Amino acid sequence: MIEKEHTLITKNFPETFDNPLEFNKKLDQVHHIMETFKDLIELCGDDPNRNGLQETPYRVLKAFFEYTEGYREDPKLHLEKTFDVNHKELVIVKDIEFYSICEHHFAPFFGVAHVGYIPNQKVTGLSKIARMVEGYAKRFQVQERLTTQISEAIEEVLEPKGTMVVVEAKHMCMCGRGIKKSRASTTTSSVRGIFADKPEARAEFLSLLYK
Numbered sequence: 001m002i003e004k005e006h007t008l009i010t011k012n013f014p015e016t017f018d019n020p021l022e023f024n025k026k027l028d029q030v031h032h033i034m035e036t037f038k039d040l041i042e043l044c045g046d047d048p049n050r051n052g053l054q055e056t057p058y059r060v061l062k063a064f065f066e067y068t069e070g071y072r073e074d075p076k077l078h079l080e081k082t083f084d085v086n087h088k089e090l091v092i093v094k095d096i097e098f099y100s101i102c103e104h105h106f107a108p109f110f111g112v113a114h115v116g117y118i119p120n121q122k123v124t125g126l127s128k129i130a131r132m133v134e135g136y137a138k139r140f141q142v143q144e145r146l147t148t149q150i151s152e153a154i155e156e157v158l159e160p161k162g163t164m165v166v167v168e169a170k171h172m173c174m175c176g177r178g179i180k181k182s183r184a185s186t187t188t189s190s191v192r193g194i195f196a197d198k199p200e201a202r203a204e205f206l207s208l209l210y211k
């Protein structure tokens, strides 16, 4: 078990490799959280030592590191690899699937992001836009912040004439618990530059998106 925990730390926090103080601090936190997960299982009414649950605290922690990978990178940096392409009209990457975690309940919310911008000299690789979306999705989030972070990253790095982002998602905290509306979905948008100023720019984006 100890070996697995070490691997978890070196994989997710490679900077602690040469820093025993930081490494041991993370190791203490890992031990502490695994004990807490055991308490959670017991409090909910099951036996943390029964066969199927013995490794669950470790599995859950490992999964959480995966859900939150985005904290350990700066997603904007993906956009910095730009190309010299003379394109002055709208670029839209639509249906970028994402999987995020609601910061209120730690329940998943997931769906698609549609990202559009009108370049002003700088054009980035299409996959880099999806990588950037992933980086912000893999954090504890609310949908509104995710949407804004995506548009602000495009604005900051590509300095385009305008940016428009639409995010559509389903929130598990509204499905299996609470209000239990499993068909409800949420749409958010964020507009900058020409999309904020001109209704016809927004209309063009939406007509290409929902044709």
Ligand SMILES: Nc1nc2c(ncn2[C@@H]2O[C@H](COP(=O)(O)OP(=O)(O)OP(=O)(O)O)[C@@H](O)[C@H]2O)c(=O)[nH]1
Pocket (backbone or CB within 6 Å): 102, 103, 104, 141, 142, 143, 144, 171, 173, 174, 178, 179
């Ligand atoms: N605006 C917004 N709200 C969210 C998002 N994800 C979850 N929520 C909401 O966060 C709210 C938290 O409300 P609370 O009253 O503090 O928590 P709760 O008692 O669990 O609320 P219920 O879900 O209504 O049972 C709920 O209304 C959720 O629907 C999100 O991405 N954006």
Ligand SMILES: [Zn+2]
Pocket (backbone or CB within 6 Å): 102, 103, 104, 105, 106, 107, 171, 173, 174
């Ligand atoms: Zn929630």
